[in-house]
Amino acid sequence: MTVTAPAVPSTLSPAGAAARAASSRRTRRRLWVVAFVLAAALGFLLYKALTSAIVYFKTANEAVAARAQLGTSTFQLEGVVVPGTVQRRGADVLDFTIESGGVKVPVHNSGAPPQLFQANVPVVLVGHFVGSSDTFSSDQILVKHSNAYIAAHPNRVKGPTGKVVK
Amino acid sequence: MNGYVESGYVVGLGTLAAYAVTLVARERGARRRLTPTEDSRVDSPEDGPAPAAPVSDEPGSPAAASS
Amino acid sequence: MSLVTTPVGLDSAPPPGAPAESGTSTSARPPAETGRSRSALVLRLVGAVALVGVVATVWLGLWVTPPDQFMGNLVRLLYLHPSIAWVMYVAYGVAFLSSLLYLWPRTRSLRWDKLAGASSEVGVVFTGLTLVTGSIWGRPTWGAWWTWDPLLTTTALLFVLYLGYLAVRRIPGDSEVRARRSAIAALIAFVDVPICYFSVLWWRSLHQAPSVDDPVNGKTYIHGSMAWTLLLSFVSFTLVYVWLLVHRYRLFGLAEREEGEGLALAIEERRAESQVPSR
Numbered sequence: 001m002t003v004t005a006p007a008v009p010s011t012l013s014p015a016g017a018a019a020r021a022a023s024s025r026r027t028r029r030r031l032w033v034v035a036f037v038l039a040a041a042l043g044f045l046l047y048k049a050l051t052s053a054i055v056y057f058k059t060a061n062e063a064v065a066a067r068a069q070l071g072t073s074t075f076q077l078e079g080v081v082v083p084g085t086v087q088r089r090g091a092d093v094l095d096f097t098i099e100s101g102g103v104k105v106p107v108h109n110s111g112a113p114p115q116l117f118q119a120n121v122p123v124v125l126v127g128h129f130v131g132s133s134d135t136f137s138s139d140q141i142l143v144k145h146s147n148a149y150i151a152a153h154p155n156r157v158k159g160p161t162g163k164v165v166k
Numbered sequence: 167m168n169g170y171v172e173s174g175y176v177v178g179l180g181t182l183a184a185y186a187v188t189l190v191a192r193e194r195g196a197r198r199r200l201t202p203t204e205d206s207r208v209d210s211p212e213d214g215p216a217p218a219a220p221v222s223d224e225p226g227s228p229a230a231a232s233s
Numbered sequence: 234m235s236l237v238t239t240p241v242g243l244d245s246a247p248p249p250g251a252p253a254e255s256g257t258s259t260s261a262r263p264p265a266e267t268g269r270s271r272s273a274l275v276l277r278l279v280g281a282v283a284l285v286g287v288v289a290t291v292w293l294g295l296w297v298t299p300p301d302q303f304m305g306n307l308v309r310l311l312y313l314h315p316s317i318a319w320v321m322y323v324a325y326g327v328a329f330l331s332s333l334l335y336l337w338p339r340t341r342s343l344r345w346d347k348l349a350g351a352s353s354e355v356g357v358v359f360t361g362l363t364l365v366t367g368s369i370w371g372r373p374t375w376g377a378w379w380t381w382d383p384l385l386t387t388t389a390l391l392f393v394l395y396l397g398y399l400a401v402r403r404i405p406g407d408s409e410v411r412a413r414r415s416a417i418a419a420l421i422a423f424v425d426v427p428i429c430y431f432s433v434l435w436w437r438s439l440h441q442a443p444s445v446d447d448p449v450n451g452k453t454y455i456h457g458s459m460a461w462t463l464l465l466s467f468v469s470f471t472l473v474y475v476w477l478l479v480h481r482y483r484l485f486g487l488a489e490r491e492e493g494e495g496l497a498l499a500i501e502e503r504r505a506e507s508q509v510p511s512r
Contacts, residue, residue: 041393052381056437114376147441148454151299171309174369189480196487
């Protein structure tokens, strides 16, 4: 059956053949539309993969080392929030310092920080250096969290040995 | 508790349940369309369809209960 | 008549280790009947266990497990999102292997083609859910619904690639030609799967590495009951996948039979027509 299938439509009644031809034209047109949309999406994602995703961020020390060529272009900067440096300047304005590889970068951020933003966590900032200074102006903070999951109230759960962990 | 968590579960499990329901419904539809033609075939005794046992779908499917 | 109906039954024998087809047997053929009802029973059992597992996961995940010390209650999406992503990888792996088995001349069978098609479709559903649940988790924890991080980008790419695969399956043609074309498309799409999985290790990423059996140092970083719930979640969603896969596979078989019957009808019609002028 599977082998003879394509040959059969030609032997059918003219009306049926015409209807089938029309429906196959419709199918073909729809497939072309789908192919176009998918190709466009594929192209866009490949572009994003090769431009944004391949080097998703620069660490603070790398960014400072490449300070001159970065100018005031927008990029993602990564580092750990240095404890004791977080200062609220306004409703959604924050100043803090991040550190990576022993290099510190002062940050001026506008825009609401995510609820998990806090000292000692690694963050990725979207923004640019200000003028010719080493201050980074960001408008988005992304909190990088680790892959460790630890109970917040360990005394409520049993540890691996069955004993209640304090 | 937290709107994000609940909506995550609702979207995740809801979509899977909906997908499961469509699969079962399509299967039922296909069987319904197939059975009468099988019964109408009287000219071929060798594959002559003894009135096919009603093909039931899975009543205890995740789709049935989780939706 | 028999010319048409015999090949229809050709593909309905249960494939080895693959989902069994049902509905073709009658009471006249007892062995087939018992075989069918046994596989139907197994499938029902899988469905029931999957359902119980998912309900238990939700109960443990939302009420029993403790909040995380860093994420608080947001950690509860841990019992949903990673398992869905895991099933996505499994589904594409199955599609890849069955496409290979189709292309390999000694194992060539349209059953592998159907299995690949079924697994990819389920995989696309799970990829969509991976993206959506990840986005819902990312907004409160990272602070963004979306970012062009390597893992996120390659996952979106997977979604589009496998949608493309499903589109390729629909290009009309002889079923063997279609199966070969689809199998090649499945192999091409699969290239992105390892890239996606290892992207968090190969490149800088916002997304964390896997917590279970971290490929970098082989440790598991999850606290007691959270780890067990995560394990249960993985098992349950894998069973959900199996249930969906078998149902989708059977649908392919039914569609094939319908096509066959439509053909039989058309031939009969044609015969009737040809008799008119001869009279």
